[in-house]
Amino acid sequence: MEVERESIFVSAIRSFARSFFAVLGIFLSIMIAGFLFSILSAPNGYEEKTELTILPNLDGTKHMVSTAYPAILRINVHGIIGEPKGIDSETMENILIDSRLGLLSNNRVKGILLHINTPGGTVVDSDNIYRMIKSYKEKYHVPVFTFVDGMCASGGMYIASSSDQIFASVPSVVGSIGVRIGPFFNVFDAMGKIGVQSTTFTKGLDKDMLNPFRPWKEGEDDSLKNILATFYEQFVAVVTENRPKVDRTKLIGEYGAQVFDGTKGVEIGYVDVANATYEQAVIALMKEAQVDPSKPYQIIELKPRSDWLSTLASGQSPIFSGKLEHDLSLGGQKAFGIQDQFSYIYKPEFSHE
Numbered sequence: 001m002e003v004e005r006e007s008i009f010v011s012a013i014r015s016f017a018r019s020f021f022a023v024l025g026i027f028l029s030i031m032i033a034g035f036l037f038s039i040l041s042a043p044n045g046y047e048e049k050t051e052l053t054i055l056p057n058l059d060g061t062k063h064m065v066s067t068a069y070p071a072i073l074r075i076n077v078h079g080i081i082g083e084p085k086g087i088d089s090e091t092m093e094n095i096l097i098d099s100r101l102g103l104l105s106n107n108r109v110k111g112i113l114l115h116i117n118t119p120g121g122t123v124v125d126s127d128n129i130y131r132m133i134k135s136y137k138e139k140y141h142v143p144v145f146t147f148v149d150g151m152c153a154s155g156g157m158y159i160a161s162s163s164d165q166i167f168a169s170v171p172s173v174v175g176s177i178g179v180r181i182g183p184f185f186n187v188f189d190a191m192g193k194i195g196v197q198s199t200t201f202t203k204g205l206d207k208d209m210l211n212p213f214r215p216w217k218e219g220e221d222d223s224l225k226n227i228l229a230t231f232y233e234q235f236v237a238v239v240t241e242n243r244p245k246v247d248r249t250k251l252i253g254e255y256g257a258q259v260f261d262g263t264k265g266v267e268i269g270y271v272d273v274a275n276a277t278y279e280q281a282v283i284a285l286m287k288e289a290q291v292d293p294s295k296p297y298q299i300i301e302l303k304p305r306s307d308w309l310s311t312l313a314s315g316q317s318p319i320f321s322g323k324l325e326h327d328l329s330l331g332g333q334k335a336f337g338i339q340d341q342f343s344y345i346y347k348p349e350f351s352h353e
Contacts (some may be wrong), residue, residue: 048101049094050302057299058279064298070110070291071298072282073099077114080345081121081129081155089128095302096136104300107140111289113282114146114163120154120345123179123231130238133162143288147281148172148271153259153346157270158235161242165284167276168262174270176346177239178257179231181224231342245269259346 055074056062075095079086099109112133120126137144146152146163153176160166168174198214240248246269255268262274273280283293291297 048098049305050098051305052103053301053303055299055301057297058282058293065296067103067106067108069108069296069298070289071104071108071300072111072113072285072289072291073104073109074113074115074299074301076301077116077118077129077156077159079118081118081159082125082341082343083121086118086121087125087129089125089132091304092129092132094304096132098302100140108298109140109142110291111142111285112136112144113285114144114160115278116146116148116152116156116160117150118153118156119151119347120156120158120176121343122155123342123344126155126158126344127234130159130162133159137162143285145281145285145288147276147278148174148262149278151259151346154178154257155344158238158344161238164288165272166270167273167281167284168265168271169277170262170275172262172265173259174262174265175255175259175268176257177235177251177255179228179235179342179344180347181228181340181342227342231344235344239270243269257346 054062054064073095075092077087082088084091098104100107114133133144136142144163146160146166148156148160148166148168150169150172152160152166152168152172152174157174157177166174200214236248236251240246240251250268260268260270262271262276265271266274273284282299286293286297
């Protein structure tokens with residue numbers, strides 16, 4: 001009986017091992033096949049970083065048409081500019097590069113619609129994205145229109161200034177031409193009251209500027225103020241050069257970093273068409289791009305491609321590491337991650353009486 005029980009145990013182990021290695025073999029084969037396919041299918045060795053999504057046309061249809069027909073590229077500028085979960089410079093660069101490749105090659109993209117709902121973001125990403133779109137528009141001679149559906153504030157206005165026309169929906173808010181960094185806090189007095197001291201070792205004048213654990217010196221923040229002034233002048237120049245109806249003097253002395261509804265935005269010059277619909281913006285863009293809506297066309301979107309394959313190959317996947325990342329977003333603190341950067345962002349400070 002002992003021999004029989006041992007044989008059953010060994011048989012079970014053997015069956016488990018066969019099943020395990022069979023599944024492992026299939027899994028590795030899929031990984032290798034996917035990796036080889038991505039290499040072989042990439043033109044000139046370039047692997048596309050985005051995946052194409054078909055959006056509904058004006059008549060509500062949503063299906064692939066021949067690559068011989070024109071396409072309108074919709075780019076979402078949603079969330080905090082400069083955060084990967086919103087849109088950053090790298091994501092925009094990948095979208096614009098891929099819009100000339102694969103199914104979109106041979107100059108299929110005839111126009112770009114920026115769909116904006118953002119409070120703004122970092123100075124660097126806002127400026128980079130603005131310049132990328134301007135360069136793309138000039139190089140490929142395609143019109144760029146903006147449809148604001150929610151908020152187009154600060155860095156959003158900076159990016160929208162790259163477009164030929166700006167449409168805003170009924171509940172939209174536009175404006176906030178300004179730059180900020182901070183807030184910075186000083187806790188020196190509070191630390192002294194509880195008997196806590198702090199020392200920071202530095203080399204270089206003002207290397208520890210605005211150190212919160214010591215009294216601040218007069219003038220130590222001058223360099224930051226100078227940079228703020230430079231970025232502000234740059235913002236004003238971008239808006240007034242691209243939105244000729246905006247009065248520079250009034251922008252600086254009257255409108256400032258305030259926000260306005262679409263109707264007031266038209267009066268100021270921030271917006272071309274207020275109380276607009278998405279369909280109106282698309283129709284106007286197609287007319288400018290000379291795309292006939294009565295003939296086949298495509299509205300498409302390029303989203304960042306999931307990098308699961310390389311993540312698996314590097315062993316960084318939660319499957320192997322056993323680690324999961326959790327994102328806790330606290331109300332009103334979504335821009336906390338960029339508060340130590342120069343930012344074109346609308347983040348009002350509310351006081352409570």
